[in-house]
Amino acid sequence: MTFSQPLHTLQSQLCSVARKSPSLAKKLHAQIIKAGLNGHEPFSNTLLDAYGKCGLIQDALQLFDALPQRDSVAWASLLTACNLTNLPQPALSISRSLLRTGFHPDHFVFASLVKACANLGPLHVKQGKQVHARFLLSPFSDDDVVKSSLVDMYAKFGLPHYGRAVFDSISSLNSISWTAMISGYARSGRTFEACQLFRETPYRNLFAWTALISGLVQSGNGVDAFHLFVEMRREGVSIVDPLVLSSVVGACANLAVLELGKQIHGLVITLGYESCLFISNSLIDVYAKCSDLVAAKYIFCKMCRKDVVSWTSIIVGTAQHGQAEMALALYDDMVLAGVKPNEVTFVGLMYACSHAGLVSKGRALFRSMVEDYGIKPSLQHYTCLLDLFSRSGHLDEAENLIRTMPFNPDEPTWAALLSACKHHGNTKMAVRIADHLLKIKPEDPSSYILLSNIYAGAGLWEKVSKVRKVMMVMEVKKEPGYSCVDLGKESHVFYAGETSHPMKDEIIGLMRKLDAEMRKRGYVPDTSSVLHDMDQQEKERQLFMHSERLAVAYGLLKAVPQTIIRVVKNLRVCGDCHTVLKLISTIANREIHVRDAKRYHHFKDGNCSCNDFW
DNA sequence: TTAGGGTTAG
Numbered sequence: 001m002t003f004s005q006p007l008h009t010l011q012s013q014l015c016s017v018a019r020k021s022p023s024l025a026k027k028l029h030a031q032i033i034k035a036g037l038n039g040h041e042p043f044s045n046t047l048l049d050a051y052g053k054c055g056l057i058q059d060a061l062q063l064f065d066a067l068p069q070r071d072s073v074a075w076a077s078l079l080t081a082c083n084l085t086n087l088p089q090p091a092l093s094i095s096r097s098l099l100r101t102g103f104h105p106d107h108f109v110f111a112s113l114v115k116a117c118a119n120l121g122p123l124h125v126k127q128g129k130q131v132h133a134r135f136l137l138s139p140f141s142d143d144d145v146v147k148s149s150l151v152d153m154y155a156k157f158g159l160p161h162y163g164r165a166v167f168d169s170i171s172s173l174n175s176i177s178w179t180a181m182i183s184g185y186a187r188s189g190r191t192f193e194a195c196q197l198f199r200e201t202p203y204r205n206l207f208a209w210t211a212l213i214s215g216l217v218q219s220g221n222g223v224d225a226f227h228l229f230v231e232m233r234r235e236g237v238s239i240v241d242p243l244v245l246s247s248v249v250g251a252c253a254n255l256a257v258l259e260l261g262k263q264i265h266g267l268v269i270t271l272g273y274e275s276c277l278f279i280s281n282s283l284i285d286v287y288a289k290c291s292d293l294v295a296a297k298y299i300f301c302k303m304c305r306k307d308v309v310s311w312t313s314i315i316v317g318t319a320q321h322g323q324a325e326m327a328l329a330l331y332d333d334m335v336l337a338g339v340k341p342n343e344v345t346f347v348g349l350m351y352a353c354s355h356a357g358l359v360s361k362g363r364a365l366f367r368s369m370v371e372d373y374g375i376k377p378s379l380q381h382y383t384c385l386l387d388l389f390s391r392s393g394h395l396d397e398a399e400n401l402i403r404t405m406p407f408n409p410d411e412p413t414w415a416a417l418l419s420a421c422k423h424h425g426n427t428k429m430a431v432r433i434a435d436h437l438l439k440i441k442p443e444d445p446s447s448y449i450l451l452s453n454i455y456a457g458a459g460l461w462e463k464v465s466k467v468r469k470v471m472m473v474m475e476v477k478k479e480p481g482y483s484c485v486d487l488g489k490e491s492h493v494f495y496a497g498e499t500s501h502p503m504k505d506e507i508i509g510l511m512r513k514l515d516a517e518m519r520k521r522g523y524v525p526d527t528s529s530v531l532h533d534m535d536q537q538e539k540e541r542q543l544f545m546h547s548e549r550l551a552v553a554y555g556l557l558k559a560v561p562q563t564i565i566r567v568v569k570n571l572r573v574c575g576d577c578h579t580v581l582k583l584i585s586t587i588a589n590r591e592i593h594v595r596d597a598k599r600y601h602h603f604k605d606g607n608c609s610c611n612d613f614w
Numbered sequence: 615t616t617a618g619g620g621t622t623a624g
Contacts, residue, residue, distance in 0.1 A: 049615070076615050111616035148617040155618090179618040210619035217620095243620040250621070281621040312622045347623045380624055 048074060052081025061090060072106040079112035083119060091116035095127070099134070107140040111149045118153035125157050144170050148177040155184025160193070175203035179211045186215020191224055206244065209237055214247035222251035226260075242273040249282035256568045256595055258290035258486055281309045288317025290486075291566055291593040291600060308342050316348035320600050322609025324356035343375050350384035354391050355611065362388040379407040386413065390420030395429055411442045418450055422457070430454045438467065445471075445479075446572070453528050479571060483551035483594075486566040487559050494550040497542070507553045511544065514553070518583045526576040543576050548594060552581065556588055569596045582606050 044067055051060035060081045067074055075098055082091035095113055098105065105113060110131070117128035132153075135146055147170045154163030163184045170177050178201045185194035198204070198212050209232045216225035229248050239245065245268055252261035265274075265283060273279050280303050287296035300306070300314045311334040319327040331349055334341065341349075346369045353362030366385055369375045382405045389398035398417055402409050414437045421430035434454045437447060448471050455463040481496040494501070501507060515523075527539035534542075548569050555565035573581070573596045585592050585603035592603040602609035 073615060080615070106616090108616045113616095115617070143616090145617050150617090152618065174617090176618040181618095183619065207619050212619090214619060241620090246620045278621045283621095285622065307621090309622045314622095316622065342622085344623050351623085378624090383624085 044074070048081070049077040052077055052084060055085055057081055057085050057087055057090065070103075072109050075103070075105065076108040076112050079109065079116050083112060083115050086119060092120060092124070092127075095131070099130070105134070105138070107143040107146055110135050110138070110140060110143070110146045114146060114149040114153050118149070118156040122157045125159070128153050128157060142171070144172055144174075144177070148174075148180055151177055151184065152180040155180055155187065158188045160184035160188050160190055175205060175207060178203050179207045182208055183211035183215050186212050187218045188215075189219035189221065191216060191219075191221055206237055206240060210244040210247070213244055217247045217251045217254070220254070222255045225251050239271055242268070242271070242276050242279050245271070245273060246276075246278045246282045249279065249286050253282070253286040253289040256290050256484075256486075257491065258287075258292060258566065259488055259491070261286040261290055275304065277303070277305060277307060277310070281307075281313055284310060284313040284317065288313065288320070289595070291321065291564070291595065291602070293317060293321055293323070306337070306339065308339055308345065311337075311339055312342065312345045312348060315345060316351070319348045319352035319355065322355055322600070322602060322611075324352040324358070327352035328358075328361070341369075341373060343369075343378060343381070346375065347380050347384055350381065350388060354384060354388035355609075357392045359388060359392045359394060382407060383413060383416075387416065390417055393420075393424045395421060395424060395426050399429065399433075411437070411440065411444060411447060414440070415442070415444070415447045415450060418454065422450070422454060427454075427458045431458050431460065434463075438470075441470075449528075456528075481547045481569065481571045483547040483567050483569040485551040485555045485559075486568070487555065488563075492551070492554060494547045494554065496547045496550075497545040498547070498550060499545075501550075501554070503554065503557065506557055507550060510553045510557060511549060514584055514587060515544065517587050518580065521583065521587075523579065523583060526579065528575070543574070546574065546577050548573060548577050549580060552584060552592055555592075556584075556590065562590075565590060565592045567592070567594045569594060572596045572598050573601060578608065578612070582608055 044063065048060055048063050048067075051057075051063060060078060064070070064074060064078045075094075078094060079091060082094065095116055098109070098113070113131050114128070114135075117124055117131055120127070132150055135141060135150070140146065147166050150166045151163040151170075154160065154166065160181070163181060167173075167177060167181045178197070182194055182197050182201065185191075185197060194212055194215060198208060201208055209228070213225045213228050213232070216222070216228070225248070229244070232244075245264070249261065249264050249268070252258075252264055261283075265286075268274050268279055268283070280299055283299045284296045287293070287299065296314060296317050300310060303310060311330065315327050315330050315334070318324075318330065327348065331341070331345070334345075346365060349365050350362050353359070353365065362385065366377065366381065369381070370377060382401065386398055386401055386405075389395070389401060395417075398420065402413060402417060414433060418430060418433045418437060421427075421433060431454065434451050438451060442448065442451075448467055452464055452467045455461075455467060482493055484491055484493045492501075499508075525540045525543055527536065527543060530539040530542050548567055551567045551569075552565055555567070559565055573594060578601070581592055581594065581601070581603045583606065584590070586606040592601075594601045594603070599610060
């Protein structure tokens with residue numbers, strides 16, 4: 001490259017090559033300054049655009065600040081730069097100053113501005129609506145591109161009905177507007193409307209399929225998402241990019257169905273996407289969530305490029321399965337590899353610390369998150385810290401934190417602290433917290449059971465009867481518990497108390513044998529979690545028929561010998577089942593993995609990876 | 615110069 005080329009060559013270089021090469025963009029900038037063309041409108045705007053497109057956001061911001069005049073092209077280029085690098089904070093301050101200066105945006109600026117608001121997320125609904133209002137009052141209020149971006153913005157805010165109003169006003173709908181609207185319905189759980197719109201669209205392409213399937217996965221409807229994926233395959237839609245696959249892999253993780261995850265993994269390999277970063281990240285997660293950590297680590301180790309999500313996924317996976325030291329060692333490796341942790345990484349790390357009772361390490365990590373990485377702690381981080389203090393018996397510190405943290409503690413948070421008081425035998429604090437919890441009227445039946453147990457433990461019988469009355473008045477009923485056992489080629493769901501299974505005699509027979517052996521070893525049923533008033537024998541019968549026990553017994557009868565019995569449960573494991581599963585792991589000499597509503601339990605040789613705290 | 619689908623926690 002020479003520095004004495006004609007101006008039009010310079011301009012065209014900026015437009016093409018510089019967008020892909022940061023170093024070339026900088027060289028051309030230097031050339032512009034040398035030629036005295038600094039501040040010349042066409043050059044500065046094109047350079048701004050080039051900096052933005054090759055990811056040099058700081059340079060773009062500096063250049064913009066130095067501009068003597070800022071026209072629509074400059075504002076649009078800067079906002080596009082922020083949007084491309086997904087930097088919501090600079091975009092936020094840019095859009096604020098843009099609106100403050102009284103500048104009249106054109107349709108290009110509006111489209112970028114709306115996209116910036118969408119990237120900022122649902123916490124910035126107000127700002128998004130302000131931009132929408134300004135657009136409606138502008139001379140560009142008929143522009144369909146801006147309307148499409150508004151549909152997308154409301155989709156990302158979780159307000160699809162607002163998006164629908166804009167969608168209906170679009171004069172010429174295209175593939176982009178349809179996709180944005182389908183995604184809006186799907187991701188906010190409006191499955192019916194999403195599917196209806198999908199059936200109506202003339203653009204039934206991979207974008208629309210991905211929007212629908214991914215949206216359903218995001219809103220927790222993995223089963224429907226899977227059926228649609230099967231339909232998509234049957235229609236012969238060519239999977240020319242792997243985006244839909246990462247969602248489908250994610251659905252396997254949420255549903256914790258290992259066999260299905262393996263099949264999708266096979267498909268990923270067949271289609272040639274196994275080395276794609278996003279896909280590998282999802283695969284780490286699916287194997288970790290299906291409690292096959294060996295496979296998760298294998299995927300992780302084989303990746304040639306690892307980003308923060310890859311590291312975080314493996315750290316969270318190992319932490320959730322009770323391998324705290326391993327999770328912390330992985331974090332050290334991550335820092336050494338020069339990858340910057342994010343807010344999710346710290347959730348995983350603090351979770352690891354709380355499992356291993358590493359109080360000072362957890363505190364230090366919380367501090368490091370704020371001071372070294374500038375991450376503002378969220379409610380989840382405070383919950384992790386609280387869990388760390390509670391589990392390790394630092395109850396005063398836990399109570400102090402819950403009362404001083406900058407978030408309103410919700411019912412599960414108080415219930416967690418209460419449960420810790422019970423675990424550590426601090427009756428005085430337990431009663432104080434129970435009184436508070438009773439005042440805020442919990443909705444979860446298990447909170448009432450906990451309250452009742454606390455008062456009973458403290459001999460406060462009047463309060464016990466008060467709790468029972470509240471439960472009766474509110475008709476507090478437990479959600480039916482079910483457990484799914486994964487046997488590789490098949491899986492089976494058992495409901496608590498279910499006796500309709502064709503193999504019920506064998507299942508109950510095995511459970512009786514195990515029960516007799518457990519009682520020989522000193523097992524006494526703990527009926528404190530049984531909700532209803534009934535005699536001891538009936539309570540014990542209820543516990544005996546808890547879904548995880550049926551599932552594990554069936555697993556012992558049907559699974560390949562020596563293999564791990566894998567169970568997924570919708571509710572939390574009760575104290576008695578936890579004791580029973582530990583005993584069964586010794587008696588049957590079998591490893592049992594249970595994923596409950598809160599965490600993972602690996603039962604082996606009479607112990608559990610959660611260290612009896614959950 | 616502007617608009618659509620993807621991964622980690624909860």
